[in-house]
Amino acid sequence: MLPAPATVGMPVSDVDTPALLLDLDAFEFNLDTLARTLDGRSVKLRPHAKSHKCPTIARIQMDRGAVGVCCQKVSEAEALVDGGVTNVMISNEVVGAGKLARLARLARRAKVLVLADHPDNVDALQRAAQDAQVTLEVLVEVDVGAGRCGTEPGEPAAELAARIAASPNLDFGGIHAYQGGAQHLRTPAERETAIRKALDMVNATRDALARRGLEARTVTGAGTGTYLLEAASGVYNEIQPGSYVFMDADYGRNLEGDGQPVHTFRHSLFILSTVMSRPAEARAIVDVGLKAHSVDSGMPLVADVPGAKYLRASDEHGLVELAPGTSVPLGTKIRLIPGHCDPTVNLYDWLVCYRGDRVEAIWPISARGAFY
C-alpha cells in the first residue's frame, strides 16, 4: 500500500496527486440534509458503505443514529467490523463454502445480516451457521424491478422465507427490496412510478408471507435517488442510501421536484489532479485517467476551471478541453467531480479530508479492493 498523499495541516494545494479529497463542510451538510429530509419519518437508516468503504465514515453515520450499515462482500464486512462497526448487513448473496464460513465466523464478533434468493444458498447458510455455532439473520431478496438478483415477489419469496424460518441456525429477518434501476431515472415522476410498482411487489410478498404465518420484521431498500419515496411509503421501515454522502456527477444529473438538477445535496468528493502537459492552447492533460476514476457513468466534471471539460480518459491521462483564454499553467492542481463515486473510491487507499484550504484528517479506505 502506498503512503497517503498528504499530511494533516498541509494546504490542499500541496497534496500529491492523484488524490481523493473529501470536503468536510459539504460532507457534513449532506449528513445533515439526509437527517432533515427524514425528520418525522419512522424509518431506520442503514447507509450503504459500498460507496465509501471507510469505517470512519460508517462510525460517524452510526453516531448520528444509523442502526448499522450495508455492504456487499464478506471481506468488506470484515474490514468494517475490524474498524469498529458493530452492525453490518451484507445486502447481497454470499456463495461459496469459504466465504460462508468467514461470514459465519464474523457473526461471532458483530451483528451480521445477509440476503438469500435461492434454496440451495439457504441450505448452505444453515450449514455454515451451524458449523460456527451462530445464528445468522437472513432476509429474502425480492426483485422489485431492478432485474438483477432476487426471487420473484409473492409466493416464491414467501416459500424461500419459510425455508429460512425452518432452518435452526437462521433467523428470517424480512424483505430486501432494492430497486437499483430506479435510482438514476432522471425525473421524479419516473422514479415515483418505479417505486410504486416496487411497493406493489413488496405488498404482494407480505401477503404471501402472512398466508404462511410469517412476518417481515424489516422491509429494507432504497438508494440516494429514491429514499424519500420509500421513507414515505409506510411499507419500508429501513432505508439504505449510500452515495448521498458524496454526490457524484451522475447522481447530480437527477432532477429534483422543482425540475432542477440535484441541489439538496452537495458534491463533497473530488479527485485532485495535476496538469502534467500543456501541448496546445485549448488542451490540458491531467494525471488522472482510468486507473484513478471509473468512467462507467460518464466522464468527471471539472470543478475549478470555468468552461473546462474532461473529454477523454486513457489509462493514466485525462484530456481536458479549455475555454479560450483560460490560464492553466503546467503544474496547476484541478479538482474533478467523479462520474461514479463507488468504483472510483475503490481505487484509493486514503481519503484526504479538508476544510477550507487545509487538510484536516486522513481516513483509511480500509475496504478498498475488498471484493472477496
Added chain:
Amino acid sequence: MLPAPATVGMPVSDVDTPALLLDLDAFEFNLDTLARTLDGRSVKLRPHAKSHKCPTIARIQMDRGAVGVCCQKVSEAEALVDGGVTNVMISNEVVGAGKLARLARLARRAKVLVLADHPDNVDALQRAAQDAQVTLEVLVEVDVGAGRCGTEPGEPAAELAARIAASPNLDFGGIHAYQGGAQHLRTPAERETAIRKALDMVNATRDALARRGLEARTVTGAGTGTYLLEAASGVYNEIQPGSYVFMDADYGRNLEGDGQPVHTFRHSLFILSTVMSRPAEARAIVDVGLKAHSVDSGMPLVADVPGAKYLRASDEHGLVELAPGTSVPLGTKIRLIPGHCDPTVNLYDWLVCYRGDRVEAIWPISARGAFY
C-alpha cells in the same frame, strides 16, 4: 492488502473469486510469438509494464532479451525497481517537485529514463537531477497523431531537445513517438496510414535535430496494435508493446492482415467469477462488477459458457445472459476475458498463474494502485 485468493497446487476451480488468472501456456505463447514476429528486425524491445504492473513479468521479459521496460508513474517505477528491474523508462511526463525528487533518487538505484514536452519541465528535471547528483536520460515526447501529450514535431521538438542537451545533469536520449490512437484502429490499412503519418513526423523531427547538430540515439514508441509497422520502419529502433502478453477483448477486435480478428496472440488473462444468483432461466449473476474489471472498452467476454453474454455491470454484479438450455448452477465458476487489461489488472493485488487446471504460481502485482 487482502490475502491471495489461491495457493500453489490448488485446482483452478478452488480459487476464490473474483480472481485475476493468467494462463501460463497462453502467456508464454504470446512471449514466443512476439519474438518470432520480430525475428530479423534490429529493434530493441522495451515492453510496457503499465499493462501488467508485475515485476515478475518484467523480469521474464528482460530474461528473454528486453532491454528494459516502460511504465507511466514514478511510484510504478519504484515498485518495479524494488522488484529487481534494472532499467525503466517512464514513458510519460513527471510534474511536481516531490515526484521529481523521487525520480532522481531512483536514478541512483537503476537506469531511469523519462520524457519531457515542456521547457519548464526540462528545467525542473535539471534541478531535481542536480539536487540528487545524478544524470537523467530524457527523451522528447513528440505528438505523432495521438493528440494527447507531446510537443509538435520538427522544430518545436528540436528546440526542446536542445534545452535538454544544454542541461548539465540531463542526457538527451532521443524521440518518444507513440501513436496511441492508432493501436485500436480496426483494419491493418487504417493502422498503416496512421503510422506512415507518424513516421513523417519523426523524420521531420530528426531533420530538425540534425540542423542543430543533435541526434536521436533512440526513437521509441509502438504498441501491440502497430509494433510490426514501427519495427519494419527503419526509423524506430525500440518498441514498447504491453498488452500482447495478455490480449484483452478490445485488442481481440483488431483485424489482422488476413481480415480475421487477432489470432496471432492468445487471450491469457481472465477474471474468474462465481455465479452467485440464478434468478431466471436465461439470467446468471456473477460476482464480478465494476470494482473487479474496467468497462471503458466494453464488457468482458464470457470464456467458458457457449452463447453466454456479459450484458451489464453494476458495482459488484455482472449480468450474464444465457443461451436457452444452458446449465449453469449456482456456484459455477466462469472465466471472463476483460474488455481492457490495463485498468483491470490495476484492481488486483495478485495474479494467479495456472497451467492446465492447476495453480502453478502466484505473482504479486506490486505496482497495483501505484499512480503517484
